[in-house]
Amino acid sequence: QKEVEQDPGPLSVPEGAIVSLNCTYSNSAFQYFMWYRQYSRKGPELLMYTYSSGNKEDGRFTAQVDKSSKYISLFIRDSQPSDSATYLCAMSARDTGRRALTFGSGTRLQVQP
Amino acid sequence: KAGVTQTPRYLIKTRGQQVTLSCSPISGHRSVSWYQQTPGQGLQFLFEYFSETQRNKGNFPGRFSGRQFSNSRSEMNVSTLELGDSALYLCASSLAPRASGPTDTQYFGPGTRLTVL
Numbered sequence: 001q002k003e004v005e006q007d008p009g010p011l012s013v014p015e016g017a018i019v020s021l022n023c024t025y026s027n028s029a030f031q032y033f034m035w036y037r038q039y040s041r042k043g044p045e046l047l048m049y050t051y052s053s054g055n056k057e058d059g060r061f062t063a064q065v066d067k068s069s070k071y072i073s074l075f076i077r078d079s080q081p082s083d084s085a086t087y088l089c090a091m092s093a094r095d096t097g098r099r100a101l102t103f104g105s106g107t108r109l110q111v112q113p
Numbered sequence: 114k115a116g117v118t119q120t121p122r123y124l125i126k127t128r129g130q131q132v133t134l135s136c137s138p139i140s141g142h143r144s145v146s147w148y149q150q151t152p153g154q155g156l157q158f159l160f161e162y163f164s165e166t167q168r169n170k171g172n173f174p175g176r177f178s179g180r181q182f183s184n185s186r187s188e189m190n191v192s193t194l195e196l197g198d199s200a201l202y203l204c205a206s207s208l209a210p211r212a213s214g215p216t217d218t219q220y221f222g223p224g225t226r227l228t229v230l
Contacts, residue, residue: 036221043117043203043221044156088156100146100169101205101219103156 003027006089006104015113019076023089023104026070030091030102033065035074038086038106047087048074079111115140117206117222125228131192134225138185138206144168145187146219147179150201159202162187191227199229 006023013019021035032051036044048063050056050072056063062075072091076083089104118137126132138145146169147159158171162181179189185206191198205219 034218041226043223046218046220049218090156100158100161100171101148101156102158103148105155 001026002105003102004089004091004104007107008105010108010110012110012112013079015079015081015111017079017111019079019083019109019111021074021076021087021089021107021109023072023091024070025072025091025102027091027093027102028067028070029093032092033063033072034090034101035061035063036088036090036103037083038088040085044088079109081111081113084110117204117220119202119204119222119225121225122223123226123228125230126194127230128194128196130194131190132194132227133188133190134202134204134227136187136189136204136206136222138187138204139220142206142208142220143185144207145181145185146205146207147187147189148203148205148221149173150203150224151199156203159189194229196229199227201226 004025035048037047038044050063050065053065053067060077064073086106086108088106090101092101120135144163146161148156150156160167160179161169165181176192181187201224203221203224205221207217207219
């Protein structure tokens with residue numbers, strides 16, 4: 001079983017919809033949680049970075065972390081066709097010296113105009 | 114500020130050959146990490162360099178190696194290429210104010226797409 005599980009999709013929604021993307025994880029040492037967006041043939045682009053449990057909002061994007069359930073989410077409000085991409089969750093442990101990310105497999109999102 | 118740059122962007126090699134990929138981090142960033150991305154395995158951590166020293170290593174065979182120069186630029190090398198090494202190789206840099214510490218924000222380059230025939 002993978003340390004981080006993510007539904008691969010594809011997820012297809014109409015423009016303006018609220019999108020919910022999720023990841024579950026098994027390693028209780030994970031403390032840092034990130035969401036990256038990756039367009040085809042490009043490198044991942046950081047969207048959100050959160051530490052421990054709670055919510056963080058940035059424009060149309062909201063990240064939620066529930067450490068008790070080992071579950072993280074990314075919500076996209078008023079989705080746009082330009083949001084069509086693969087969304088990757090990533091996380092890392094707090095142990096010092098380990099600067100490495102563990103990624104989910106990515107969810108492909110298509111926003112239909 | 115310029116982002117992470119990787120060269121070359123595309124490479125075609127044959128089995129048994131070796132390859133060297135290059136990464137220039139964002140100016141001022143001291144840590145460089147390498148990842149392999151494939152459709153089957155997703156994004157997997159290869160190794161991380163800080164101050165010219167490998168700090169962390171993922172679960173890859175010894176054919177995969179790297180180094181970092183005094184200006185933080187990094188190279189990775191894959192020897193004796195196998196078909197399964199075909200992948201997008203991504204480099205990420207982070208500020209890393211200290212040699213060890215929690216993960217800070219990692220910024221990715223566009224990647225080098227390696228095809229092994």
